[in-house]
Amino acid sequence: MNHLAAVLPSVATPLFAGLLSSPVGVAHYLVVGAILFTAGVVCMALKRNALGVLMGIELVLNGANVNFVAFSSPYLRGEGAASLGLDGQVIALFVILLAAAEAAVALAITLNFYNNHATVDIDRAEDLKG
């Protein structure tokens, strides 16, 4: 433990100092989008509550949105890198709208399932099992 406490600042300090003093690029946003996407996929696979699966879907769509906005941003564009321009922002808007629609329908289905089966555990949804 003492060894770790001695090693960690010597590794983390230059990294953190570099992050603080240098401007962020598209890759930084892509890292955030990747983490959100992975958390959403794991959440979709892991949760047994139907509403938890819905929250995972929201996280996945949000991670994709971060990537779209980063590629369309005028501030993050490196030299010689292509940019989506306004298209990325408009696509992000459409994604937000479709996520709202998807959440409304999925929630209605979940409530219907809860009314019929008295549970929201998706492992119990096996009426269509062959």
Place this chain on the structure above:
Amino acid sequence: MMTALLASSMSMLGSTLWPISGPMPGVLAALAGGVPMAAVNWHSVLFLLFAAMACACAVAVVLADNVVRMAFYLVLSLASTAGLFFLAGAEFVGAMQLMIYVGGTLVLLVFGVMLTAQAPFVAIKTSSSDRVLAGMVGAALLAVLLQAAFRVEPWRRPAMAAEAAPAATPIGMALLGVRVDEPAPGVPAAAVRSGYLLPFEIVSMHLLVVLVGAAYLARAKRRRTPRAIDVAASSVGPVVAARQAARSSASALVSGGGR
């Protein structure tokens, strides 16, 4: 322009809080490792703040077992993502994220949590072997995505363009089918750039159909057969049922005797 203004105001704030020559307090100073105050890029600091909050809350959504806590962490994660959008210069998308996602979709989800929050379903545990497996798959996916993110060289070197117009007006005109924004550097200027009138109409119809469909699916139905939840509530146990039957017959006897 907004970001530059934000950064300058933040650096002014920082210089009033801590004198430029003086040391930064506490953990920040220890981690920053002697970066002088003037060299700190406040855009990056705010980005780190919002990014850490978004990622930490997304991981907390995965790790939490309680549905209500998951919804709360999701609110925090989506709100910090809106902050990231503001920092990237997409202020209209950030505002829509706050209004539609945090204000609308999350309220819908919280209503769903409240309507289904019976005691056995608030915290449904996942088996630990599933957790380990999902963690391994997630780590592999994250490794692939991070490698792809850092592979392209120009994405790592930002240029911090000095001027950028606000995007709300071009987005509104593009949704009407007219493009008033400058073409992106990679796109030849002679290319015909289409607006977004047709996708806008499709999304409008989609939202209308979804609204009708959700109202149809979630409507209160009058049923001939008793609902499963009522059956589950009434069949609490043979002892209680027998006691209730005895009580009802006794009350029938009493009322009959009264007459």
